[in-house]
Amino acid sequence: MSQPATDVSRQLPAGPPLLHQQQQQQAGGPKNRNRSRTDAQFSPDCSQLAVGNESGLVEIFNWSAMRLRVRALFSRKIVNALAWHPGYAADCRGWLAIGTNSPTVFVMDTGVGSDSASCVDVSEPMITLKGHRDRITSLCWSPHTPHHLLSGSFDGTAQVWDVRTGDHLANFAGHAGKVYTVLWSASDPDVCLSGSEDHCLLVWRISQLDRKSPPTSGRQYRPPLPHGVLARTADEAALDADVDDASTGHEAAAAATAATLNTSVEDLELDDLLRLVKQKKRELTVKGQPPPAAAPTQFVRRPSATEKEPAASASAVPADNEDLADAAGPATLADVALRRGVGADPSR
Numbered sequence: 228m229s230q231p232a233t234d235v236s237r238q239l240p241a242g243p244p245l246l247h248q249q250q251q252q253q254a255g256g257p258k259n260r261n262r263s264r265t266d267a268q269f270s271p272d273c274s275q276l277a278v279g280n281e282s283g284l285v286e287i288f289n290w291s292a293m294r295l296r297v298r299a300l301f302s303r304k305i306v307n308a309l310a311w312h313p314g315y316a317a318d319c320r321g322w323l324a325i326g327t328n329s330p331t332v333f334v335m336d337t338g339v340g341s342d343s344a345s346c347v348d349v350s351e352p353m354i355t356l357k358g359h360r361d362r363i364t365s366l367c368w369s370p371h372t373p374h375h376l377l378s379g380s381f382d383g384t385a386q387v388w389d390v391r392t393g394d395h396l397a398n399f400a401g402h403a404g405k406v407y408t409v410l411w412s413a414s415d416p417d418v419c420l421s422g423s424e425d426h427c428l429l430v431w432r433i434s435q436l437d438r439k440s441p442p443t444s445g446r447q448y449r450p451p452l453p454h455g456v457l458a459r460t461a462d463e464a465a466l467d468a469d470v471d472d473a474s475t476g477h478e479a480a481a482a483a484t485a486a487t488l489n490t491s492v493e494d495l496e497l498d499d500l501l502r503l504v505k506q507k508k509r510e511l512t513v514k515g516q517p518p519p520a521a522a523p524t525q526f527v528r529r530p531s532a533t534e535k536e537p538a539a540s541a542s543a544v545p546a547d548n549e550d551l552a553d554a555a556g557p558a559t560l561a562d563v564a565l566r567r568g569v570g571a572d573p574s575r
Contacts, residue, residue: 268309270321275337277323279306285325287337299335299349304328310366316373322390324376325352326363332356332378334390356388358395358440365408371416379406384441385421387433397436401429 263281269290270277276288283304287297308326312319321338334354340347361381369375374391385406387396404424412418422428 265306266309268311270311270337271314277309277311277337279309279325281305283327285309285323295346297337297340297347297349299325299352301325301333301350301352302327302329302331307362307364308366310368312368313370319373324366324368326366326378328362330357330359330361330363330380330382332359332363332366332376332388354390354393356390356393358386359384360441360443364406367409367411369411369416370413377409377411377419379409379421380441381405382441383423385409385419386441387419395440397433398438398441399431399436400438400442401431402427
């Protein structure tokens, strides 16, 4: 039989409520939101435990004494990732990188208040790293260069930072979706890995990246894959080209579908066009955008092999049949056929 687990969180002291928590409780807000644990990481020497919470609070415990040493609150958003510095450089020991649903990466020195017998509250990070456009999902310190940090984000990129200066060293944008995890190679300081919702785990070199910062566009970046990375199929590339850009309208999406089917827009079957329009409207409805107004479609039956080509306009109809012309607009195919005697009853 499996042994029951021990709830260590019940043994961890919570400390007095922070100021904003006191205000929330007085206003009838949630009382235990900071107790919803979202991440936990041991320091390299296993002497300290960092715990992230849903409220954005990060707690640092002395593991052997089960004592709360430091509480840090830099963002009110859920903590997604905590990363201790490996500590191989003396000036970086005790550094902790924090990633939340905010696009900003925070770095704090957990050695603050080490001489204090009581818990120390920290409201300002030691270093703030800005550049991502969406929430931070993963963090990893370089095992080779003391001040280099790697971060992954929902903006679809992985960013390499110089923590000392806050500089953007390199940005990898080879994924076609949100980045969920990043990892630095333990053997090569130039090699990193990143995993994404696009079902790919990509290996890339920092020295081969031209981009230094994440894209600043409001639309999720959909970059071309770098050289050496397995590319998507032609069908996937064609369908992804304009599918989530409402401003391109139905024409661009139709062109993408036509390229997928190796044909032209004019040769698309009616069923394909109708399915395309319905799909586009569904996507725009989900995004909260009104679908672009489409021009009314007129369907004209092409003449069969036994029928002659219809006249371009009513003016081309012979004079003896002009009394049959429709003064309200161009003649229909049936009118033209009647005027030219196609399918007419010989007895009439």
